[in-house]
Amino acid sequence: MCGVPGPARASDPLPVHLSVTDRGSSNRTFDQIAEAIATFESSSEVNQFSSKYDYVTAGKAQFTPDEKAGYTLFRSSVTHCNECHRDGGPGEEPLFTDFTASNLGLPRNPAIPFYYEDKPDEQGYAANLSGPNWVDTGVGGFLLNAPRLSGVPNPNASWTNLASPFLGRFKVPTLRDVDKRPRPDFVRAYMHNGYLKSLKEVVHFYNTRDSLPTCGVGDPGEKVSCWPKAEYPQTMNRRQLGNLRLTDEEEDQIVSFLKTLTDGYLPAEK
């Protein structure tokens, strides 16, 4: 089977031909793997809630003036951040996501190797026949196609019918630990495609997506004084972001606040 690259053929969707009993224990093992991962994910090892933000909320530490100003902006009707990255309401934990999906109008990230995997390899398999013209349609694409990259329509009609408003949308991620990194010089990659490399770039994008001009190819001002066009503009959110009219200092204050969401804060040492 390993000699035949690519997804299973439609005529033989389960190409590992197991007996009913073996199929059962295989499925059970995969379920157990999933349960083990879910148990780890919901454990206190992952969910520490030990960030400076948590200490401040518990009255055991204080924000700096910039962090406090950033938090106020984050919760304001100027930025709308808190409408998607919810920091809690009645009966809600501050998980910094509302578990919905949105299209922020991000550009494609041409540094992703997948765009160039359009030539068949030595076994005749090409991961992405559309090459550089491939468009990541996010949650909607997942609902339309299963398995996703094979282009085989999803057999679950109740999903397929829901797909179109979700094209180009991605899940709202938590912002907890959004500045966490293994070492100080480690460069983070933000958003679903890693196009933005720092929290400053992220906040600048929310602030100026629509107020700055569209970049030309190789424009030296990219990410600072211009933005490339959206990868999938059709469902782009134009109501809550794009032209927030924040000053450079206010952008920095929001970044200061986001950095307080990293677990492992040691109040005695600060």
Ligand code: HEC
């Ligand atoms: C309309 C809902 C919405 C609003 C408003 C919003 N966000 Fe987001 N945010 C998202 C979604 C959706 C993503 C993921 C987008 C993607 O990957 O394409 C995201 C991603 C991020 C990320 C990157 C996280 C990561 O791990 O890659 C940061 C940081 C962030 N938002 C901060 C903010 C800040 C700060 C504001 C306010 C200025 C804000 N967001 C407003 C929906 C929203």
